[in-house]
Amino acid sequence: MELLVEVKDLRVVAQSQDGSETPIVKDVSFNLAKGEVLALIGESGSGKTTIALSLLGYAREGCRLAGGSIRVGDTQVLELDAGGLRRLRGRTVAYIAQSAAAAFNPSRRLLEQIIESALIHGVLTRREAEARALQLFKELALPDPEQIGRRYPHQVSGGQLQRLMAAMALITDPTLVILDEPTTALDVTTQIEVLRVFKQVVRERGVTAIYVSHDLAVVAQMADRILVLNGGEVYENRRTERLLASARHPYTRSLLAAAQPEPLAERGLPTVETAAPVLEVKDLLAGYGPIGADGLPRYRVLEGIDLRIGAGQALGVIGESGSGKSTLARVIAGLLPPAQGSVRLGGELLPPGLDGRTREQFRRVQLVYQNADTALNPAHSVERILMRPLETYHAFDKATRQRKVRELLDRVQLPASLASRRPGELSGGQKQRVNLARALAAEPELILCDEVTSALDTVVGAAILDLLAELRRDLGLAYLFISHDISTVRSLCDEVLVLYAGQPVELGTPATLQHPPLHPYTELLTASVPALRQGWLEEQPIRTPVPLVSSPPASGRLCSFLQRCPVRLEGRCDRTPPRPQTLAGGNRILCHHDGETLQRLQGGTVLHSQGVRA
Amino acid sequence: MTRSVTPGRAAPVLPVDGKTLDTQLSPARTRRRARWSPTAIIGGLLVAFWLFIALFGVWLAPYDPSALGGAVLSGYSAAHPLGTDYLGRDVLSRILDGARFTVGLALIAAVLACALGSGLGLLAALSGRWVDEPLSRLIDALISMPSKITALVMVSAFGSSVPLLIVMAVVGYTPGCYRIARSLAMNLTELEYVQVARTRGEGRLYIAVVEMLPNMRLPLLTDLGLRFVYIVLLLSGMSFLGLGVQPPNADLGSLVRENIGGLADGAPAVLMPALAIGTLTVGVNLLIDRFGARRRGAR
Numbered sequence: 001m002e003l004l005v006e007v008k009d010l011r012v013v014a015q016s017q018d019g020s021e022t023p024i025v026k027d028v029s030f031n032l033a034k035g036e037v038l039a040l041i042g043e044s045g046s047g048k049t050t051i052a053l054s055l056l057g058y059a060r061e062g063c064r065l066a067g068g069s070i071r072v073g074d075t076q077v078l079e080l081d082a083g084g085l086r087r088l089r090g091r092t093v094a095y096i097a098q099s100a101a102a103a104f105n106p107s108r109r110l111l112e113q114i115i116e117s118a119l120i121h122g123v124l125t126r127r128e129a130e131a132r133a134l135q136l137f138k139e140l141a142l143p144d145p146e147q148i149g150r151r152y153p154h155q156v157s158g159g160q161l162q163r164l165m166a167a168m169a170l171i172t173d174p175t176l177v178i179l180d181e182p183t184t185a186l187d188v189t190t191q192i193e194v195l196r197v198f199k200q201v202v203r204e205r206g207v208t209a210i211y212v213s214h215d216l217a218v219v220a221q222m223a224d225r226i227l228v229l230n231g232g233e234v235y236e237n238r239r240t241e242r243l244l245a246s247a248r249h250p251y252t253r254s255l256l257a258a259a260q261p262e263p264l265a266e267r268g269l270p271t272v273e274t275a276a277p278v279l280e281v282k283d284l285l286a287g288y289g290p291i292g293a294d295g296l297p298r299y300r301v302l303e304g305i306d307l308r309i310g311a312g313q314a315l316g317v318i319g320e321s322g323s324g325k326s327t328l329a330r331v332i333a334g335l336l337p338p339a340q341g342s343v344r345l346g347g348e349l350l351p352p353g354l355d356g357r358t359r360e361q362f363r364r365v366q367l368v369y370q371n372a373d374t375a376l377n378p379a380h381s382v383e384r385i386l387m388r389p390l391e392t393y394h395a396f397d398k399a400t401r402q403r404k405v406r407e408l409l410d411r412v413q414l415p416a417s418l419a420s421r422r423p424g425e426l427s428g429g430q431k432q433r434v435n436l437a438r439a440l441a442a443e444p445e446l447i448l449c450d451e452v453t454s455a456l457d458t459v460v461g462a463a464i465l466d467l468l469a470e471l472r473r474d475l476g477l478a479y480l481f482i483s484h485d486i487s488t489v490r491s492l493c494d495e496v497l498v499l500y501a502g503q504p505v506e507l508g509t510p511a512t513l514q515h516p517p518l519h520p521y522t523e524l525l526t527a528s529v530p531a532l533r534q535g536w537l538e539e540q541p542i543r544t545p546v547p548l549v550s551s552p553p554a555s556g557r558l559c560s561f562l563q564r565c566p567v568r569l570e571g572r573c574d575r576t577p578p579r580p581q582t583l584a585g586g587n588r589i590l591c592h593h594d595g596e597t598l599q600r601l602q603g604g605t606v607l608h609s610q611g612v613r614a
Numbered sequence: 615m616t617r618s619v620t621p622g623r624a625a626p627v628l629p630v631d632g633k634t635l636d637t638q639l640s641p642a643r644t645r646r647r648a649r650w651s652p653t654a655i656i657g658g659l660l661v662a663f664w665l666f667i668a669l670f671g672v673w674l675a676p677y678d679p680s681a682l683g684g685a686v687l688s689g690y691s692a693a694h695p696l697g698t699d700y701l702g703r704d705v706l707s708r709i710l711d712g713a714r715f716t717v718g719l720a721l722i723a724a725v726l727a728c729a730l731g732s733g734l735g736l737l738a739a740l741s742g743r744w745v746d747e748p749l750s751r752l753i754d755a756l757i758s759m760p761s762k763i764t765a766l767v768m769v770s771a772f773g774s775s776v777p778l779l780i781v782m783a784v785v786g787y788t789p790g791c792y793r794i795a796r797s798l799a800m801n802l803t804e805l806e807y808v809q810v811a812r813t814r815g816e817g818r819l820y821i822a823v824v825e826m827l828p829n830m831r832l833p834l835l836t837d838l839g840l841r842f843v844y845i846v847l848l849l850s851g852m853s854f855l856g857l858g859v860q861p862p863n864a865d866l867g868s869l870v871r872e873n874i875g876g877l878a879d880g881a882p883a884v885l886m887p888a889l890a891i892g893t894l895t896v897g898v899n900l901l902i903d904r905f906g907a908r909r910r911g912a913r
Contacts, residue, residue, distance in 0.1 A: 333813040354812055362815035375806040379828030392814060438810075 111149025316489030372431035508587035657900025671710035731791025739799035761786035
């Protein structure tokens with residue numbers, strides 16, 4: 001087979017301020033045949049993006065391409081001058097970035113930006129480029145391909161923008177396409193659509209591509225071959241099916257293991273059935289904006305939330321971005337007073353906002369945020385961060401407090417020598433552990449965990465999950481565990497609440513959420529999580545429903561999932577609000593369908609791709 | 615979610631199993647110290663020099679700064695290294711004495727303006743709209759008045775005195791500092807560590823002083839330096855117009871003014887005080903640049 005890309009002994013070094021150089025990519029070599037898709041996989045800091053960028057002849061600020069050779073087609077990339085690089089980029093090698101929203105200029109129309117590189121390189125005339133863009137829009141399954149180019153970036157959805165970015169990359173028919181985590185920022189339900197069209201385009205056009213990702217399951221769908229990287233070195237370079245079946249390197253095995261968290265039962269956690277409730281939320285409504293005539297805010301983020309967490313229990317809350325899950329934590333913590341409904345902590349009613357809550361109430365509920373970078377004050381040492389809750393909530397003397405700090409660090413499996421450091425000197429996983437330790441310092445009953453593992457690498461995130469499970473077992477903590485990742489939630493929680501656009505659409509246990517009948521949204525969410533095997537993507541049915549014929553009446557609490565529901569009943573779902581019902585398995589759902597219908601609809605492998613008429 | 619390789623951070627160590635990976639200490643990172651660039655060293659030396667003169671200049675002066683004697687507007691000589699002024703007074707002694715006023719007044723005024731501005735800015739950011747809105751509109755009103763004109767009006771209304779000059783500079787420069795402090799603080803209040811502190815039940819004062827102020831320190835210091843320079847120039851300008859520090863005392867601006875007659879002859883009596891103002895402001899600016907550079911390096 002013809003080798004299209006040859007990378008030999010590539011070395012990239014990072015220069016520190018005192019002039020010393022640290023290698024971040026160490027003598028990496030690999031080849032790519034024409035039409036092949038190679039995945040670069042590894043954690044943050046493994047050098048995967050650095051390698052991908054070096055194929056464009058680009059090194060990030062502070063880095064230098066120090067040695068080796070890169071051949072793309074007939075071009076020796078590292079020998080090019082500035083003019084040669086300009087001709088290479090966007091023409092021979094094209095790049096699709098993680099955040100399409102940041103890659104588009106918000107003040108120019110999409111079509112202008114998409115055909116720009118073809119015009120700059122002079123490969124097509126404007127007329128040809130526009131015709132080609134239209135064809136790409138069709139291939140990428142974009143809605144309204146004739147008109148979508150006239151819109152601005154903010155007028156299309158995140159998944160559409162990512163596909164438009166692919167159109168931008170493919171317009172010059174480049175020799176090599178680099179996709180840098182193209183679906184990482186998307187919701188799973190969107191990710192599957194984007195992956196599907198990417199794969200189709202790659203296959204139909206015979207595109208040679210390098211796919212950078214940290215997600216093995218996604219890579220398994222896309223790549224012919226996988227290159228496992230760690231610390232700038234190649235650990236393994238094998239065909240996808242062989243790597244998944246029998247990983248040779250222990251590091252690859254740890255990656256594979258971390259991609260499949262153990263279910264709850266195997267962690268040996270007690271499932272408390274009738275524990276006294278720690279937290280009870282009743283008929284909660286919260287939102288932003290001016291208060292209307294009915295006394296409710298204009299923009300409702302959460303509506304009709306009822307939940308109950310027993311002592312030592314974990315309730316998972318899942319949903320995609322914008323579903324209101326973080327708002328739920330903010331409301332319980334008192335940062336956003338609810339417009340309606342009540343929050344009870346251990347039976348006593350909590351004041352809606354921060355004002356009026358007692359120190360004891362503050363102590364019993366602790367909030368742990370997703371992003372440990374901004375959750376820890378960069379100006380304070382770890383010791384000071386942990387000391388403050390000890391001072392605020394407990395009457396310990398100084399010696400006891402210092403002992404407690406050491407105990408807390410030990411609890412979260414960090415060495416005591418870390419106490420004098422500042423957050424900026426810690427790794428992402430260490431920061432998240434300090435973040436947890438600060439919450440533990442208060443000796444709370446309930447911890448609100450907002451996406452605590454989402455910003456971490458898979459392996460590090462799995463270690464944090466283990467720690468959370470251990471803390472729960474040892475200290476009897478209750479969690480409200482917010483995540484967008486259903487497998488994470490399943491591995492830690494006793495009960496799971498599924499939110500869609502602020503409505504609680506389903507409440508069930510991890511076990512009952514694995515099988516039908518499910519709420520149609522839960523079903524979509526579960527089915528959209530890529531499995532760690534090849535061919536999964538091809539098995540998935542297309543579930544984009546036809547648009548609603550009649551626009552629903554503006555008032556009333558209709559089902560929030562109506563617009564996207566593949567099994568909605570026209571004439572009923574868009575007319576009357578759904579009623580809560582309990583399924584045979586014990587799940588409570590908010591849907592017009594009964595359990596038997598859902599079972600029948602979801603029982604088969606193929607779901608209806610169009611709305612069902614009542 | 616940025617997954618980037620930070621230059622200078624060593625590569626992660628191979629985990630033995632998942633658990634130990636992030637509990638391992640990242641190799642000790644030497645605390646990064648930005649090197650002093652040559653311009654920053656010059657700035658630092660100039661600022662140190664003028665602080666020293668402001669503190670001890672009075673005792674170093676070879677003559678009594680108001681003692682008459684010698685020729686009028688003479689050039690450089692062994693007896694009078696920087697010549698004499700229009701009344702035959704020793705210029706070196708007068709500069710050593712005058713620096714006290716320029717540096718001292720400007721420093722006091724700059725520190726007061728920045729303390730007041732930052733305090734109000736934090737208050738506005740941490741309070742609701744009921745405090746923020748009236749305060750911000752009041753500050754907008756103040757900003758809309760040119761500081762020199764305001765100063766002239768105040769001096770003509772109340773007569774020039776040292777306390778008035780300070781009040782004038784503080785009134786003129788607090789609004790700018792307030793704006794900067796408020797916007798810095800507004801960004802910080804959205805950060806999660808501030809929200810966590812709020813849900814811990816911390817008071818506003820604690821959040822402002824302990825959680826937020828340390829993270830605003832560098833930009834505020836830079837701002838302080840800039841305002842110091844502006845105030846030096848404002849006071850010198852006022853003195854040049856005869857509305858600043860009044861005789862027999864004289865700051866550097868007054869020295870330039872009273873010897874303006876020597877300008878045609880290039881008398882050191884007019885050049886040297888001007889040079890003094892120049893080196894002071896340039897020195898502070900060079901030093902500020904160094905703070906700015908260190909901030910960029912730390913990101």
